[in-house]
Amino acid sequence: MSVLNLFKLDNRVALVTGAAQGIGFQYARAMSEAGADVAIVDINKEKAEQSANELAQETGRKVIALGADVSNAEDTEKMVQDTLKKLGRLDICFANAGISEPDLPVKDIEDYPNELWDRLIKVNLRSHWLTNTTAAKVMKKQKKGSIINTASIYGLAADPIWGCIGYSAAKGGVVNLTRTLGVMLAPYNIRVNAIAPGFVDTGMSEAEQLDNPDPEIQKLQNETLFRTPLGRYAQPSEMQGIALYLASDASSYATGYTYAVDGGWLSA
Template sequence: MTTINERLRLDGKKIYVTGGAQGLGKSMAQGLAEAGADIAIVDIQLEKAQETAKEIAESTGRNVIAVKADVTSPEDVDKMIKTIVTKLGGLDVAFNNAGMVINTPATETSFEQWQKVINLNLNGIFLTAQAAGKYMIEHGGGSIVNTASMSAHIVNRPQPQASYNASKAGVIQLSKSLAIEWAKKGVRVNTISPGYMATDLTLNSEALKPLIKIWNDWAPMERMGKPEELQGIAVYLASDTSSFATGADFQIDGAFTAW
């Protein structure tokens, strides 16, 4: 029988992280590599993805590559999977993390803005999960982790973001549906729902500084989460330890949604 430490190791696993060049994706990729996995940093910003891949490879000694892809393009996603499988030698775990938010009142949201958010946050998740799922079903199974948000469970305030909230709720229901379809095919599908996280992009935004104080005042822990505080759940869901976990949503939000 293997020990818990052995089951949490990711040695030999091939993993990709979309939106992995910065923010939460970068932090999760770092943690996954530290646990022994080879990583593909997938991002629309190739140069930034290359910088991140180099940084993680140097700090962990793992094989880390950069792949450019528009996850809203079926052709790009298919090419992405083929590139990752060729360069890493397979695909065991998929972290579909790319996303965006536009804060506008619903009455002022243009249809183009609505489509942009839904296209990346929901269609992009479907396309990448579908492509990864097809490969995994044909090659003995795997684990898919889709990034949702606590915004799938609550309506954030004071910022208006109906399109984002709707898209993230869709991610959870989509993931549960895929988990049921693929349960007997060896493919697990789960979601992570982070709360407010202190990424560099968030902390350095002048527009968000007034909101950060409000968020922290309302948070039970009176602070935002640190990106590295998602690494534990990322490693768990990528590892063999989580072999019975599928169709679940893991809220990592410092009890923000527990009010």
């Protein structure tokens, strides 16, 4: 078999949470361009429908939109069942939905509200647990599947610049969840891996928007760029390659690992 054929996803179905925009949308695009039918899941159903229509027209694949709060167990179960009903199977599942710290930089732990901690853990970690285990129930029956989580470099190292407390704790949980489920699901030929992006130009929070005029934010962004060997933020599309690798047979012997795509941040 040609090595390029290892990356093909013909006759497969992928589900991507948090896929209406940003990194999740680029995961979905990579899957559909490689030949898979795709379920785009997002809490914003209207935006998910727009994104699904765009991909379907561009790639000719079947792309559906599903609305779900993936931190809710009932919603997560329903999104998987709806995927099975509408697309027939489930081979690849990206647990990608998440939120960033809404008020950066964080300067003092005493000012950090418990309510924010709870929300970040719920959306960024509990949702991954629910998505992973719900998808795994389907994949166990077919004795094959690939689950890919979205972690972060701040799940692998402390945040020396922005002070992301709850975010870092949740993403660290995603890293170890990936390790644990990678081991536990290996006997079923289900691979579980994670992608840990570095700084990506998604504009998830006001502080992350590169055109933010606040001098303090500009200073911290410059520190971030200086600390990154490649000297720039990534574009969401630059996560497509690693996503396709982990979803496809090209990574058939890879499981339980978190792959950093960070411009050299963790190496510097």
